[in-house]
Amino acid sequence: MIPKRLLEGEGTELECLLLASGRAVRPNARAKWRTALLFFFMSLGTISKAHAVALLGAKARAWTVAQFLALGVGTGVAGWVAVHATADPAMAVIDPAPRRVSAAPVPRHEPALIALPAPATADPVAVAETSPPAARPALQAPSAAPRAKRSAAAAAPAEPTAAERSVASEVEELDRAREALGTGEPKRAIDRLNRYDRLFPQGILREEALRLRIEAVAATGERAATRSLAQRFQSLYPNSTHSERLKALVREP
Amino acid sequence: MLDRLLDAQVALPSTSLGTFELHQLFKETYDGIWRLLRGLGVPADRLDDAAQQVFLVYAERHTDVVRGSERSFLFGTALRVAHVARRGVFREVPGEIDYACSDQPGIDELTDQKRARQVLDHILDQLEPELRDVFVLYELEGFTMPEIASIVEIPLGTAASRLRRGRERFSALVRRYSTFGPPSLHEIGSAR
Numbered sequence: 001m002i003p004k005r006l007l008e009g010e011g012t013e014l015e016c017l018l019l020a021s022g023r024a025v026r027p028n029a030r031a032k033w034r035t036a037l038l039f040f041f042m043s044l045g046t047i048s049k050a051h052a053v054a055l056l057g058a059k060a061r062a063w064t065v066a067q068f069l070a071l072g073v074g075t076g077v078a079g080w081v082a083v084h085a086t087a088d089p090a091m092a093v094i095d096p097a098p099r100r101v102s103a104a105p106v107p108r109h110e111p112a113l114i115a116l117p118a119p120a121t122a123d124p125v126a127v128a129e130t131s132p133p134a135a136r137p138a139l140q141a142p143s144a145a146p147r148a149k150r151s152a153a154a155a156a157p158a159e160p161t162a163a164e165r166s167v168a169s170e171v172e173e174l175d176r177a178r179e180a181l182g183t184g185e186p187k188r189a190i191d192r193l194n195r196y197d198r199l200f201p202q203g204i205l206r207e208e209a210l211r212l213r214i215e216a217v218a219a220t221g222e223r224a225a226t227r228s229l230a231q232r233f234q235s236l237y238p239n240s241t242h243s244e245r246l247k248a249l250v251r252e253p
Numbered sequence: 254m255l256d257r258l259l260d261a262q263v264a265l266p267s268t269s270l271g272t273f274e275l276h277q278l279f280k281e282t283y284d285g286i287w288r289l290l291r292g293l294g295v296p297a298d299r300l301d302d303a304a305q306q307v308f309l310v311y312a313e314r315h316t317d318v319v320r321g322s323e324r325s326f327l328f329g330t331a332l333r334v335a336h337v338a339r340r341g342v343f344r345e346v347p348g349e350i351d352y353a354c355s356d357q358p359g360i361d362e363l364t365d366q367k368r369a370r371q372v373l374d375h376i377l378d379q380l381e382p383e384l385r386d387v388f389v390l391y392e393l394e395g396f397t398m399p400e401i402a403s404i405v406e407i408p409l410g411t412a413a414s415r416l417r418r419g420r421e422r423f424s425a426l427v428r429r430y431s432t433f434g435p436p437s438l439h440e441i442g443s444a445r
Contacts, residue, residue: 003416006392015427018376021369022393027287031301035308036279042312043275171276178273208272
């Protein structure tokens with residue numbers, strides 16, 4: 001027989017009070033973001049565990065954001081600005097402003113993201129190891145930024161940085177596309193993916209976006225277009241973990 | 254078409270999750286992992302690192318994890334990370350908590366969540382580790398007994414037995430607290 005939980009009426013008032021207090025605790029948001037970024041970058045194969053471990057030491061705390069910028073997260077800022085400049089996401093589609101902003105190579109907000117520590121305190125091993133792979137040249141962060149602005153960013157309050165939110169914005173955009181696909185609305189999913197492409201021309205999740213597009217197009221029944229996109233995917237991401245899935249999708253009668 | 258599409262995805266042999274699945278997995282499990290680590294006695298100043306370690310282990314090995322058992326893998330990893338972290342604490346700071354001169358609050362003050370958590374932490378610290386694992390997973394994290402058996406890697410009967418003993422011990426400690434206030438260091442030693 002499965003026992004009822006103490007919090008479901010089995011416990012005394014004091015037991016429930018204590019356990020409820022234990023359930024109510026919440027993790028630190030900044031630490032959560034940091035872990036999310038490390039987790040995704042490792043899963044995407046952008047950095048190895050050795051790189052991640054180098055980022056975990058107490059002395060390396062201030063490094064974390066800078067490391068990710070070095071990996072190229074900063075290039076997604078244009079999209080972030082576009083998303084956050086418009087309160088209503090639906091308006092972002094109508095208003096051409098986001099398109100203009102996303103086309104700008106260096107957005108006005110970008111310097112605030114630079115949190116690179118002074119070279120004297122840098123860990124040369126960590127810097128060398130966390131250089132982005134050659135296959136992702138578009139993800140390089142700008143290297144020249146005023147030192148004063150770096151310091152200002154380093155002293156920022158403990159909230160998710162713009163770079164972290166940029167990745168989150170990408171994920172949210174693709175979430176919406178995926179939801180549309182999940183509710184049987186592939187055309188709406190494609191619209192969302194078009195929006196993603198506009199907002200994040202150098203997005204870090206473009207592989208995922210293309211995979212979703214292929215699935216959305218397949219769901220509309222456009223087999224020739226599906227095959228064409230799948231070939232494009234294969235040429236762009238030959239080692240992707242999605243390759244087999246997409247091959248199976250194309251093979252479907 | 255969509256149904257077939259989804260079916261095709263399920264039937265594929267790949268064990269790796271896509272970015273979205275990873276995102277969902279992270280969203281759904283991070284808070285629970287962090288809370289579990291806390292409930293298992295990882296010190297506050299190591300909690301974030303410990304949670305990070307759990308996810309990095311998963312990220313490194315996610316291709317080996319069988320589809321559908323991602324949560325079990327993550328929480329099982331969290332258990333092991335917590336055990337290591339706890340051992341580190343006990344080695345480095347023996348007798349860190351001085352119950353004998355504790356200024357723990359009375360019952361009336363427990364409406365303050367923070368103080369209630371302090372008392373809960375002290376009570377959980379007095380549970381034997383194997384009882385604490387099962388107790389926290391069941392009572393705080395809401396896992397089912399089969400899930401706990403899978404996470405802790407013990408037979409279902411053993412999990413049920415540990416839960417029963419953990420609950421008895423927890424209730425006894427809470428009763429003692431409500432009657433006598435915080436236990437003394439001597440009492441804790443003799444209870445173990």
